[in-house]
Amino acid sequence: MRNFLGRLKKYSKVSYFSFWFLIIFYLVSFFADILIPYHFDYQFRDKPYHPPSKIHFIDTEGRFHIKPFVYETFVDDPIFRTYKENYSVRYPIKFLVDGPERNVFFIFKTKKYLFGVDAPAGIFLFGTDTYGRDIFSRLLYGSRISLSISIIGVLISFVLGMITGGFAGYFGGITDQVLMRIVEILMVFPSFYLMLSLRAMFPLNLSSIQVYFLIVMILSLIGWAGLARIIRGMVLSIKEEDYVLAARSLGLSHWRILVFHILPNTFSYTITAITISVPGYIIGESALSLLGLGIQEPYPSWGNILSSTVGNIRVISDAPWLLLAGAFIFIILINFNILGDALRNVLDPKNW
Amino acid sequence: MDKILRCEKIRKVFIVKDFLGVNKRTTVALNDISINIEKGLNTGIVGESGSGKTTLARTMLLLIKPDAGSVYYREKEITHLSDNNLRDFRSKVRIIFQNPYKSLNPRLTIERTIKEALPSCDSHKQKVEDILAQVGIPKTYRTKYPHQLSGGERQRIAIARALAGIPECVIADEPTGNLDATTEVHILRLLEKLKEKFNLTYVFISHNLKIVSDICNKIAVMYKGRIVEEGDACDVSKNPLHPYTKALWNPDIAQPIDEKQTKYSEGCAFIDSCTSRKERCFCENPEIIEKEKNHSVACFLYE
Numbered sequence: 097m098r099n100f101l102g103r104l105k106k107y108s109k110v111s112y113f114s115f116w117f118l119i120i121f122y123l124v125s126f127f128a129d130i131l132i133p134y135h136f137d138y139q140f141r142d143k144p145y146h147p148p149s150k151i152h153f154i155d156t157e158g159r160f161h162i163k164p165f166v167y168e169t170f171v172d173d174p175i176f177r178t179y180k181e182n183y184s185v186r187y188p189i190k191f192l193v194d195g196p197e198r199n200v201f202f203i204f205k206t207k208k209y210l211f212g213v214d215a216p217a218g219i220f221l222f223g224t225d226t227y228g229r230d231i232f233s234r235l236l237y238g239s240r241i242s243l244s245i246s247i248i249g250v251l252i253s254f255v256l257g258m259i260t261g262g263f264a265g266y267f268g269g270i271t272d273q274v275l276m277r278i279v280e281i282l283m284v285f286p287s288f289y290l291m292l293s294l295r296a297m298f299p300l301n302l303s304s305i306q307v308y309f310l311i312v313m314i315l316s317l318i319g320w321a322g323l324a325r326i327i328r329g330m331v332l333s334i335k336e337e338d339y340v341l342a343a344r345s346l347g348l349s350h351w352r353i354l355v356f357h358i359l360p361n362t363f364s365y366t367i368t369a370i371t372i373s374v375p376g377y378i379i380g381e382s383a384l385s386l387l388g389l390g391i392q393e394p395y396p397s398w399g400n401i402l403s404s405t406v407g408n409i410r411v412i413s414d415a416p417w418l419l420l421a422g423a424f425i426f427i428i429l430i431n432f433n434i435l436g437d438a439l440r441n442v443l444d445p446k447n448w
Numbered sequence: 449m450d451k452i453l454r455c456e457k458i459r460k461v462f463i464v465k466d467f468l469g470v471n472k473r474t475t476v477a478l479n480d481i482s483i484n485i486e487k488g489l490n491t492g493i494v495g496e497s498g499s500g501k502t503t504l505a506r507t508m509l510l511l512i513k514p515d516a517g518s519v520y521y522r523e524k525e526i527t528h529l530s531d532n533n534l535r536d537f538r539s540k541v542r543i544i545f546q547n548p549y550k551s552l553n554p555r556l557t558i559e560r561t562i563k564e565a566l567p568s569c570d571s572h573k574q575k576v577e578d579i580l581a582q583v584g585i586p587k588t589y590r591t592k593y594p595h596q597l598s599g600g601e602r603q604r605i606a607i608a609r610a611l612a613g614i615p616e617c618v619i620a621d622e623p624t625g626n627l628d629a630t631t632e633v634h635i636l637r638l639l640e641k642l643k644e645k646f647n648l649t650y651v652f653i654s655h656n657l658k659i660v661s662d663i664c665n666k667i668a669v670m671y672k673g674r675i676v677e678e679g680d681a682c683d684v685s686k687n688p689l690h691p692y693t694k695a696l697w698n699p700d701i702a703q704p705i706d707e708k709q710t711k712y713s714e715g716c717a718f719i720d721s722c723t724s725r726k727e728r729c730f731c732e733n734p735e736i737i738e739k740e741k742n743h744s745v746a747c748f749l750y751e
């Protein structure tokens with residue numbers, strides 16, 4: 097692992113940065129439950145489309161405060177929904193504030209939130225949506241859903257692709273024929289329509305957990321086919337290599353040859369390919385949720401946060417913070433692409 | 449004599465189709481080859497490149513299945529056994545490949561490479577170090593990867609891998625073919641030393657008659673998938689019979705006589721380059737017959 101990081105850093109500083117950025121991003125999203133200031137479903141009824149809160153250090157009289165604070169806001173213009181700050185009371189930002197009880201990691205319940213301000217003021221780092229829910233909390237919580245779907249989906253695709261591609265390429269014959277025909281059937285459909293029709297096979301009123309796993313299954317079922325096909329091709333050529341013949345000449349079992357001699361030599365390609373495909377899963381989930389077929393309200397995912405902006409030009413011009421989910425998808429996508437590009441080089445033993 | 453391996457009339461034809469599968473090109477890589485490998489007698493196989501030496505080596509180990517003919521290991525037919533049932537045989541007969549840049553898995557460390565070749569019961573570190581010491585590789589190389597090694601060092605690793613588990617016969621397919629002259633000498637010395645130590649029998653494949661006659665007790669000369677001459681090493685090298693063997697000693701005369709390579713489907717394979725060809729050589733293929741004691745040749749000059 098140290099070697100890997102060293103090589104990555106040597107290959108390019110940018111990709112090294114991307115690697116850590118993604119690690120940190122995933123860690124943050126994993127601990128979303130702990131980091132959020134509000135429950136993702138908590139509504140400030142009187143504060144829809146609230147812009148990101150201004151955080152102050154200096155009050156109206158010009159005094160400096162070590163503790164940052166916010167002011168309570170009120171609707172100034174009900175038609176254009178603009179907010180004004182009420183300068184009479186300061187609400188300093190506090191750590192571990194009390195709020196409504198919630199579940200953390202589905203394990204324990206707590207009333208504590210990492211940070212916040214006293215009621216009736218609110219702290220909205222990224223503003224609020226149409227129900228007055230804190231976008232920051234929803235994005236963070238939604239990132240856990242979107243990012244975990246992508247990682248689990250990619251891993252399932254990877255394993256399926258390795259197994260089927262490996263078997264088809266190594267054993268050939270009827271196994272190969274059957275597996276590749278299945279793969280081709282999956283590949284002839286444009287993936288977006290395939291995704292929709294697979295989703296359509298299941299009822300709409302599923303519980304959120306069921307929907308979650310359904311999306312994972314749909315996305316990995318689609319992603320798996322292309323990978324299997326490419327791995328098969330690589331296995332076909334690798335199995336003719338001298339070192340595979342050498343392994344056979346030692347009397348190793350087929351299983352050992354496939355797992356230790358052939359498949360690892362496809363890794364520099366496959367790991368690059370799946371790294372670059374991760375954003376595809378995030379976008380796939382977003383697309384489903386955007387169409388209302390994915391994660392359902394009130395549960396947030398990047399897709400359904402974005403969906404609230406669809407077809408609503410005014411929201412986009414008046415509450416652009418709702419588009420932050422798109423910005424996150426974009427950032428993640430760029431970082432995975434940079435990292436994938438670097439991995440192609442870094443994982444190749446010739447460059448060690 | 450104790451026969452380890454015996455090949456009987458093995459034949460291997462490669463059919464290469466072109467892109468559309470319309471034109472087929474067939475190569476008869478092995479044409480009814482029979483050969484015996486006896487315990488303690490090193491057998492050399494000589495021939496120019498493309499004569500089918502590698503194919504023969506791989507077929508003897510059943511890494512390639514022959515299209516016809518049989519392979520016997522200690523007088524037991526093994527031609528049609530599956531890889532699983534060949535396991536015992538393969539721990540006794542090992543191969544060293546020609547190109548050490550290709551024959552080592554780039555993703556395995558030296559230690560893992562050697563461990564794979566050991567019988568699973570004694571695959572510990574000490575054993576690996578012992579074997580590395582035998583082939584003159586420092587034990588610090590254990591954790592290295594093949595690309596960090598020179599060609600000579602890689603070939604030593606390949607030799608160590610072949611020796612792990614103490615085989616009785618090692619087929620060396622041009623083990624020095626991809627190495628420079630100095631390294632070649634070192635590797636050949638190493639092979640000789642190991643032969644003494646482990647009481648090995650080599651099947652030594654080379655295009656260099658000189659090297660083969662130094663190392664081997666018996667020599668078979670191959671040309672275009674056939675054995676054209678076979679016999680004791682000193683006979684074949686001192687008193688070559690077949691025009692091709694003579695040409696191997698003196699490469700100048702091995703040039704094709706005809707400007708364009710003619711294809712005679714029948715007749716002797718060497719006809720293109722043979723200076724002493726006769727009318728008969730164009731239409732008949734000579735059988736290999738024993739001319740002198742332990743010295744056979746396939747040529748009409750000696751009938």
Ligand SMILES: Nc1ncnc2c1ncn2[C@@H]1O[C@H](COP(=O)(O)OP(=O)(O)O)[C@@H](O)[C@H]1O
Nearest residue numbers: 462464475477496497498499500501502503504
């Ligand atoms: N896998 C293969 N497919 C098609 N033709 C092959 C294959 N392997 C070897 N040949 C052909 O068989 C002949 C003998 O090759 P080879 O055994 O490698 O010769 P050598 O080792 O003596 O140089 C050559 O003409 C070669 O082109």
Ligand SMILES: [Mg+2]
Nearest residue numbers: 501502546622
């Ligand atoms: Mg060869």
